[in-house]
Amino acid sequence: MWEVIYYLDLTGTFAFAVSGALSGIEKRYDIFGVLFVGFITALGGGTTRDLLLGAAPVSWMHKITYLYVVLLGVVLTFLTHRHIMKWRKTLFLFDSIGLGVFTLVGIKKTLEFGLSWEIAIMMGVISAVLGGILRDVFNNEEPLILHKEIYATACFAGGLLAFVLSTLGAEEVIQIPVAIILIILVRLLAVRFHWSLPVATKRE
Amino acid sequence: MWEVIYYLDLTGTFAFAVSGALSGIEKRYDIFGVLFVGFITALGGGTTRDLLLGAAPVSWMHKITYLYVVLLGVVLTFLTHRHIMKWRKTLFLFDSIGLGVFTLVGIKKTLEFGLSWEIAIMMGVISAVLGGILRDVFNNEEPLILHKEIYATACFAGGLLAFVLSTLGAEEVIQIPVAIILIILVRLLAVRFHWSLPVATKRE
Amino acid sequence: MWEVIYYLDLTGTFAFAVSGALSGIEKRYDIFGVLFVGFITALGGGTTRDLLLGAAPVSWMHKITYLYVVLLGVVLTFLTHRHIMKWRKTLFLFDSIGLGVFTLVGIKKTLEFGLSWEIAIMMGVISAVLGGILRDVFNNEEPLILHKEIYATACFAGGLLAFVLSTLGAEEVIQIPVAIILIILVRLLAVRFHWSLPVATKRE
16 A cells, blocks of 8 residues: 555656646746746645654655656756646646655654644645745745635544544454545535635624 | 743733734735635744754644634634724733743743753744734735834843842742843833834935 | 965855845845845855754854854945945955855765755755855745746756766865866856846747
């Protein structure tokens, strides 16, 4: 199972790098700028998780394949961005896979540090969503994810399911794939049916 | 004494979470976005201090009460924000308590790492003010604190007083409360009498 | 040689602090705000490098001279900013020296952690450029460096040269100064001749 998750993790990293690169191209950054935003988007969440846990040097320093996947995603995007809309459904699927896998990998790593499930779910969500938030901060834009997407909620639901399954005694080989699939489904359905979270109504 | 400081620390955390949540509501973020900004505001300063000191996993991962206080502050704000102006004086007092307590807790923790008083005062100021700065950065606004409030200065004055008292041989049980009170007083008086720091005049 | 590099490192820190302080004055921050941006610009890159490597407490906590150099740069800038354009060529040279030295110091430190040359070059570039990017993020502006300057590229070229020289068996006493000089030269020539990196052309 872990081998499959490893490849799905790389798939998600690729999709996040493409999303970051596209935002940098939109901003008319040069190739270095596009690369920088691609890295932040793809690796910012996991890096923050590692720093908060005290797991430095952070993981991509030892698993250098992740850097090359980001580089590949950014360079391909830079060269083919005019035609990339053809692949937008595939990219959206990859992005959703990344969301699910990043969440569960973050949860597992946090539990391995002997921390509680509450913290683990929180770290799972951070691993999955912070890259996109940092992308917007470095692009000098209001973070999109804070506004209008069921994004963190999908990750949270998956984390909660993993916790429930674990409490019921399910093995990781059941728990993790089921939770990942829930996250992907919630994400896909949320976009399909325009689900959103409540916004506080302002005082007139 | 430490028990009192612990409860004051939670009080400050609550006030900072409310301040963050209000800024997120103003931005029309959804409930997740409001929660995110509440966390950053309340825990961003202490988290950065812990990371710079090398004290990871950061403290709220082990003291989970802080997370629940933030959650409480954010949810209450989300539900009652139309009426929150009634409490603004109480919140301002709580916020000032937070400023004082965060500074002294930051100083004490840094000294326990064997670092110098200069670094300790700097870390105290960072613990107290960085949450508010990060709130503005994630909200895509110019950090208010850098502009026009005697905010960091109050913390710095309190840190300096703690250092002087410590040099004179005062015990912690004197030193820490006196310094906290100074910070709260400077903050209250600064707002009351519109004190501000010099701004460099621009070249015409 | 290390003593010379130490003084050049302080020179670069000074120049970066001045650059940060000028941006804060431009924003009409008060003296605390100007100091904050000066610190972020001068020490943000090296601090991030240390955090990613797991080298906390970060280096300026033990080498307090760096803090005083930043303080000096900021205070001098605050007092003399009306006349500072007279020194702009000197400052630009100091800034370029900083770029070169920060890169090579970052590379050396990363290699000492037993990490690969790829990661070391990346950490070298981050050490040199992230301070300027964080300055713009905290100023709520789009990071200039991502747009239009051969800045990271100069650092990358220097890092690559150090790697090649090291592979060819050159000693550090040759390798490091030569790479620093290359970075300074590329930077000076890029500004002189308006070199820039490719930008992706947008879909019409």
